[in-house]
Amino acid sequence: MRLVPSLVTGMLAALLLAGGARAGELVIGRAASVGAMDPGFLREPATVVDNVFDTLVMRDAAMKLVPGLATAWKAIDDTTWEFTLRPDVTFHNGEKFTADAVKFSLERVLDPAAKSPTISYIRTIAGVDVVDPLTVRVRTNGPDPLLPTRMSRYPAYIVPPGYVKQVGPEQFARKPVGTGPYVVGEFVPDDHVTMKANAAYWRGKPAIDTVIWRAIPDATARVTALMTGEVGLIEAVPVELGKTLDDNPETSLLRVKNGGLIIYLGLKSGEKPLDDARVRQALSLAIDRKTIVAEVLRNNASLTGTQVGVFDFGYKDEPVPAYDPAKAKALLAEAGYPNGLSIKMQVPRRYINSADVGQVIAQEFAAIGVKAELEVPDWPVYAQMVPAGKQAPIYMLAWGSTQTLDADAAIYPIFRSGEPYSTYSNPEMDKLLDESRRTIDPAARAAVLARAQDLAATQVPALTLYQEDTLYGKRKSVEFKGRADARIPVFDIRIGN
Amino acid sequence: MIAPGRVVAAADLLIGGFLLATAALFAIAGPLAWPADPMAGSLLATLKAPGSAAVGAVHPLGTDQIGRDLLARIVRGTQISLAIVLVAGVLGAVLGTLLGLVAGYAGGVADAVIMRLVDIQLAIPFILLILLVMAVVGPGIVNLVVVLGVTGWAVYARTARARVLELREQEFVEAARAIGVSLPRMLGRHLLPNIMAPQIVLLTLDFPRLIVLEASVGFLGLGVQPPTPTLGNLIGDGRAFLLVAPWLVLYPGLVIAALVVGFNLLGDGLVRRMDARAR
Numbered sequence: 001m002r003l004v005p006s007l008v009t010g011m012l013a014a015l016l017l018a019g020g021a022r023a024g025e026l027v028i029g030r031a032a033s034v035g036a037m038d039p040g041f042l043r044e045p046a047t048v049v050d051n052v053f054d055t056l057v058m059r060d061a062a063m064k065l066v067p068g069l070a071t072a073w074k075a076i077d078d079t080t081w082e083f084t085l086r087p088d089v090t091f092h093n094g095e096k097f098t099a100d101a102v103k104f105s106l107e108r109v110l111d112p113a114a115k116s117p118t119i120s121y122i123r124t125i126a127g128v129d130v131v132d133p134l135t136v137r138v139r140t141n142g143p144d145p146l147l148p149t150r151m152s153r154y155p156a157y158i159v160p161p162g163y164v165k166q167v168g169p170e171q172f173a174r175k176p177v178g179t180g181p182y183v184v185g186e187f188v189p190d191d192h193v194t195m196k197a198n199a200a201y202w203r204g205k206p207a208i209d210t211v212i213w214r215a216i217p218d219a220t221a222r223v224t225a226l227m228t229g230e231v232g233l234i235e236a237v238p239v240e241l242g243k244t245l246d247d248n249p250e251t252s253l254l255r256v257k258n259g260g261l262i263i264y265l266g267l268k269s270g271e272k273p274l275d276d277a278r279v280r281q282a283l284s285l286a287i288d289r290k291t292i293v294a295e296v297l298r299n300n301a302s303l304t305g306t307q308v309g310v311f312d313f314g315y316k317d318e319p320v321p322a323y324d325p326a327k328a329k330a331l332l333a334e335a336g337y338p339n340g341l342s343i344k345m346q347v348p349r350r351y352i353n354s355a356d357v358g359q360v361i362a363q364e365f366a367a368i369g370v371k372a373e374l375e376v377p378d379w380p381v382y383a384q385m386v387p388a389g390k391q392a393p394i395y396m397l398a399w400g401s402t403q404t405l406d407a408d409a410a411i412y413p414i415f416r417s418g419e420p421y422s423t424y425s426n427p428e429m430d431k432l433l434d435e436s437r438r439t440i441d442p443a444a445r446a447a448v449l450a451r452a453q454d455l456a457a458t459q460v461p462a463l464t465l466y467q468e469d470t471l472y473g474k475r476k477s478v479e480f481k482g483r484a485d486a487r488i489p490v491f492d493i494r495i496g497n
Numbered sequence: 498m499i500a501p502g503r504v505v506a507a508a509d510l511l512i513g514g515f516l517l518a519t520a521a522l523f524a525i526a527g528p529l530a531w532p533a534d535p536m537a538g539s540l541l542a543t544l545k546a547p548g549s550a551a552v553g554a555v556h557p558l559g560t561d562q563i564g565r566d567l568l569a570r571i572v573r574g575t576q577i578s579l580a581i582v583l584v585a586g587v588l589g590a591v592l593g594t595l596l597g598l599v600a601g602y603a604g605g606v607a608d609a610v611i612m613r614l615v616d617i618q619l620a621i622p623f624i625l626l627i628l629l630v631m632a633v634v635g636p637g638i639v640n641l642v643v644v645l646g647v648t649g650w651a652v653y654a655r656t657a658r659a660r661v662l663e664l665r666e667q668e669f670v671e672a673a674r675a676i677g678v679s680l681p682r683m684l685g686r687h688l689l690p691n692i693m694a695p696q697i698v699l700l701t702l703d704f705p706r707l708i709v710l711e712a713s714v715g716f717l718g719l720g721v722q723p724p725t726p727t728l729g730n731l732i733g734d735g736r737a738f739l740l741v742a743p744w745l746v747l748y749p750g751l752v753i754a755a756l757v758v759g760f761n762l763l764g765d766g767l768v769r770r771m772d773a774r775a776r
Contacts, residue, residue: 240737240738240740240741243741244740288540291540291541292540295540295541295543295563295564296540296543296562296563349718353562353737355718355723355734356562356563356734358723359563359723359724360540360563362724363536363537363538363724366537374722374723374724375635375636375722376636376718376722376723377635377636378628378631378632378718378719381631381632
């Protein structure tokens, strides 16, 4: 009799094994669940809705801006961008995509009464004008070189005006309709979303017929689901479990280099002793970044000398900060601290092995005579302390340009004086950052951003440490490369044998 | 000749005492016998297995994720955990006994207020309280000791009060009261000596609870801050490496087990002794 349950389990397992990545069907396990699917009003990453909606401008696998629902765009003066729209595109419900849809989609997010949580991403837009059904002009408050980038990410997804007006915003968030490669079938909030391929998609019919997005919050459960074949692809694999996936013959670990945030130690440079650039430089020279990445992060990160990501517009390949404790000691003495100094340091247990990294760095600071009193704060408390300016003088944080892939988002909020996450104030830096926001010409803008990064490399407003990798796990049969902007475009995924 | 029953009766005292003496010896003499630095290590010797030699040093219990010697860390961790638990335990016992004495002897309003405080204290979940304290005043060893001590007083207050209620009616107390003994003298000289023994036994039995509590707080990362090790911190930090470096959790776990079992056996033995004497 004991045989029966094990038989049943065996059969179940066999069924499940077939389930994760059967030809034509892909189950994707994510850490976060989907609560609502209105792309203009998201309170979560756009990973799922990205497969239902399109933007005017898209990014290819190399993170270059390419035509999406717009076939071309140009700046016609300092504050006006003109987009030429793609003809013959229809929404899933048959509604035609026209310039009116663009105007409607942007204006409903910009409406202050709508209180969109993501309005800041397109706040520079002053108005949208329909020129003809396939031409639309976007006016901005001032020169905005980033407008095409803003049109490539949420909340700038294009929604069907007729349908939204007909069903209302709440129903739309439950049963969204877009122009994208997948049509939403079943949506159970906080549990799963089932999507079917859109046969009439303007880029062609997707290769995978059905996609199921499942929420599996526990990391170990997510990895186990992948190993049993219950799911075919998972997000957010913890570093410690990466090897388990690589060792399993059915699964593999996908490491996206430069996919994560850039980890840095923020420095309160408004107060002693960190107001002296030589002290900041000494601290930077005390850190052996190479060994930390190799031994503590087990190579799940890349060394970098700037807070701007490799794929960001304006990235300048700054050399990785040197490790030279002797020089660091000399600089400290020169700054008037021949006997070292004592300082507080906060490192949350938030990023890859971050508490260990904090302890190693405290040890390395001790080697040059800086006694760092380490605290590992509880994340929810710490996350409120930092923007309020209540953190320790040395504090670990991670920052990135995320989906804008532009240097502005990577450095403006943390180096411009007066920003909530900035603890640095330097008129020269402010001038460069403000200038980059006014410059339209890409080459001139890149030059300004490069100068800002040069300035950061010498003045050390923060101790840039390394950029984390992002880790995905997949069944061997799933062909997915991972993207630096953390999107999962199922349209580009294939399932082999 | 000792009767077999006597040996069994004394066995828990003996084993408990032995375990605790070993742990104390380990914590006190450890640094002398094993001078490796518990706070710093070499990144070239991370996660080395027990007994392996790396970068010119032998590591009998291996190294942790950033190359620190685990034996040295366990020795230091045992010292710190024991210190926290002893100070916090005594703090709770003194506070609770004092309040229990007052409540039991004075009665009336004082009794009502103190006993309601006991109820309130017992109703607040410990983890919530420690989260709150750490968020408001920041984590640290002193704060941890205070929270552990202050939250442990309720049990002592209850037992002290119960015993005093009984003693209050006895003749020697009445006699003392009749000759006009002051309140502090009454509590300190006449009542306290009579309730000391059970309170001490209670304290012995409370230590294992405190050890486990300190370990859970350390495990959650709310207690003593790294790089300072405690037995709980060691387990909490080692947990992520359980599959690749099980020794990081195993050895500190063994020390915790020895301490908890030791205190429990000692406490049980003392209770039995007292019962035997009472009979």
